[in-house]
Amino acid sequence: MTDTMEAFFTAVWSSMAQLQPLGSIALAATESSLVTSVLATLACALLTVFLSTVFWRWHFENSRDSFSSLPLPPGSFGWPLIGETLHYVLRGMTEYTNKRRKYGTIYKTHLLGSPTVRVESDDRVAFLSSKEPHILSSSSGLPKSARSIFGARSVIVVSGDEHAALKKDLSQAFIPVRLRDYLPIVQDCVRRHVTSWAQGVDENKMLGFKACQRLVCDLILETVVGCTRDQDPDGKVREALVTCNDNLFCVPFAIPGLAFHKALKARKIVEDFAKRRLAAAASSEKDAVSVLDVLVAHLRKDEESSSGENAARNDIQQSKTSAGQFETELVDNAVSFFIAGADTVTSALCSILKLLGKHPEKLAALRRELEFQELLDSDQGNNLSFELLQSLSYVRAINKEVLRLLPPVGGLFRFTKSMIELEDYQIPAHWRVVYGVRGIHEENRAFTNKDEFLPERWLDPGFEEKLNAKFPCSYAPFGIGARTCLGKELALLQMSVFVVEVARLVDWTLLNPDARRVFLPVEKPFDNLPVTFRKRK
Ligand code: HEM
Numbered sequence: 001m002t003d004t005m006e007a008f009f010t011a012v013w014s015s016m017a018q019l020q021p022l023g024s025i026a027l028a029a030t031e032s033s034l035v036t037s038v039l040a041t042l043a044c045a046l047l048t049v050f051l052s053t054v055f056w057r058w059h060f061e062n063s064r065d066s067f068s069s070l071p072l073p074p075g076s077f078g079w080p081l082i083g084e085t086l087h088y089v090l091r092g093m094t095e096y097t098n099k100r101r102k103y104g105t106i107y108k109t110h111l112l113g114s115p116t117v118r119v120e121s122d123d124r125v126a127f128l129s130s131k132e133p134h135i136l137s138s139s140s141g142l143p144k145s146a147r148s149i150f151g152a153r154s155v156i157v158v159s160g161d162e163h164a165a166l167k168k169d170l171s172q173a174f175i176p177v178r179l180r181d182y183l184p185i186v187q188d189c190v191r192r193h194v195t196s197w198a199q200g201v202d203e204n205k206m207l208g209f210k211a212c213q214r215l216v217c218d219l220i221l222e223t224v225v226g227c228t229r230d231q232d233p234d235g236k237v238r239e240a241l242v243t244c245n246d247n248l249f250c251v252p253f254a255i256p257g258l259a260f261h262k263a264l265k266a267r268k269i270v271e272d273f274a275k276r277r278l279a280a281a282a283s284s285e286k287d288a289v290s291v292l293d294v295l296v297a298h299l300r301k302d303e304e305s306s307s308g309e310n311a312a313r314n315d316i317q318q319s320k321t322s323a324g325q326f327e328t329e330l331v332d333n334a335v336s337f338f339i340a341g342a343d344t345v346t347s348a349l350c351s352i353l354k355l356l357g358k359h360p361e362k363l364a365a366l367r368r369e370l371e372f373q374e375l376l377d378s379d380q381g382n383n384l385s386f387e388l389l390q391s392l393s394y395v396r397a398i399n400k401e402v403l404r405l406l407p408p409v410g411g412l413f414r415f416t417k418s419m420i421e422l423e424d425y426q427i428p429a430h431w432r433v434v435y436g437v438r439g440i441h442e443e444n445r446a447f448t449n450k451d452e453f454l455p456e457r458w459l460d461p462g463f464e465e466k467l468n469a470k471f472p473c474s475y476a477p478f479g480i481g482a483r484t485c486l487g488k489e490l491a492l493l494q495m496s497v498f499v500v501e502v503a504r505l506v507d508w509t510l511l512n513p514d515a516r517r518v519f520l521p522v523e524k525p526f527d528n529l530p531v532t533f534r535k536r537k
Pocket residue numbers: 138155156157167336337338340341342344345348407408409412413476477478479480482483484485486487488490491
């Protein structure tokens with residue numbers, strides 16, 4: 001039995017041994033064909049990428065309008081479909097600086113799905129903005145994701161006469177008499193947050209941007225819809241606001257898991273909340289305090305007296321007569337205020353912390369101004385009046401200088417309706433144009449020592465008039481022309497209150513003052529500004 005088995009195994013072994021060379025040959029053949037097919041696939045893929053890149057670039061280079069002999073601006077269109085969007089997201093500041101160094105203050109690129117020309121000189125932007133809204137549209141320049149999040153009836157999205165009439169109505173919520181009403185709410189909210197940053201005996205370490213973001217979410221809900229924390233007890237609305245802001249510029253595919261889907265879900269939470277607050281405001285007889293209360297009261301009055309007004313205005317009023325549309329308009333605009341006023345102000349407050357933290361001599365100069373006005377005592381309560389804030393020239397100079405050096409919104413989106421000739425170049429129809437606010441500020445010919453934080457430059461009484469007269473588009477943190485920021489005065493009020501309160505309530509130390517900057521959706525340090533706070537002695 002043993003012999004038989006031994007013979008069997010020997011036979012198997014020897015036959016396997018005979019088969020082994022054959023197997024190696026077969027294996028080698030299989031391996032080489034695998035390698036060949038991998039190489040062939042790779043070659044095909046590379047060829048496809050190469051050809052589609054060549055076609056992509058050729059296609060846009062050939063979209064030149066033949067009615068003009070001018071060339072397209074210099075620059076490149078990047079990769080098929082994604083263009084150069086990823087370059088900007090990943091390289092941030094370096095990409096902008098490199099482009100400006102390489103091509104100057106006008107160059108072409110491909111961003112967020114459209115061929116784009118970025119313009120970073122104030123005189124070219126002045127020329128382009130004079131072509132709005134007929135040759136250059138401002139609303140359709142916004143990426144689709146942002147338009148969907150703001151809503152179809154938002155002042156940011158509508159255009160032409162409709163935009164002008166709606167903006168006039170909404171601006172009633174930001175006139176000085178209203179700002180006076182909001183001031184105690186703003187100051188109370190700022191003091192509450194800043195005091196909490198320095199609670200306890202030890203230093204409190206936190207992320208400055210995130211702390212400012214929490215403050216501004218409360219601020220915006222309290223001023224825009226009169227919402228106190230108990231009306232959003234679990235913080236869902238605040239969280240939804242942050243999600244909307246974080247995903248304002250994204251690929252507009254509403255697929256679960258993707259940014260746009262998350263943003264639309266978050267928008268619905270904010271929208272439902274605004275609707276509930278609107279119903280409360282509409283049935284309330286109390287004096288207007290929040291932006292929404294003011295708008296409801298103003299539009300109600302406006303509707304009553306609209307019968308004698310001119311035809312264009314009547315058309316707009318008539319279009320509002322359906323209750324549903326009226327509600328949509330108010331809700332879309334309340335949501336837009338939430339979003340337009342949240343991360344922008346957060347960025348500005350975070351930059352105040354950063355620049356005053358990096359320049360203790362400017363903080364000392366600020367405290368001297370507050371001391372002179374008897375405002376430095378941190379135990380003083382709600383003693384800021386609107387007139388007093390307006391009179392604090394160093395506080396206002398700090399705001400302007402912070403917005404010059406670190407503008408929260410780095411670019412304004414426009415869209416060409418027809419071809420535009422701009423000095424030596426042409427911009428074809430249906431291209432996106434971005435006015436590069438940050439680049440304009442960085443290149444500005446109107447400022448000396450332009451890289452330095454020098455609030456003092458704004459104290460010269462004739463300086464701003466000269467600036468506006470000689471270089472009208474050279475300082476544009478709040479935008480340009482018909483689209484300038486509707487919430488500008490409210491934002492400046494919030495910044496002024498913040499400057500006063502941080503200076504008198506706390507001392508702080510930046511843990512990484514020279515961190516890399518990122519720009520989307522707004523200007524901020526990439527590490528969110530780690531900082532320690534302590535109560536001011
Ligand atoms: C420091 C804070 C702020 C900055 C830097 C800022 C900046 C800007 C800029 C640059 C624009 C123009 C966009 C364009 O031309 O395409 C703009 C528009 C706008 N902003 Fe602000 N903003 C700030 C705060 C606010 C606040 C607090 C609100 C409301 C509560 C607000 C509401 C709006 C609205 C509704 C528009 C659209 C105006 C229109 O389309 O006519 N912003 N903002």
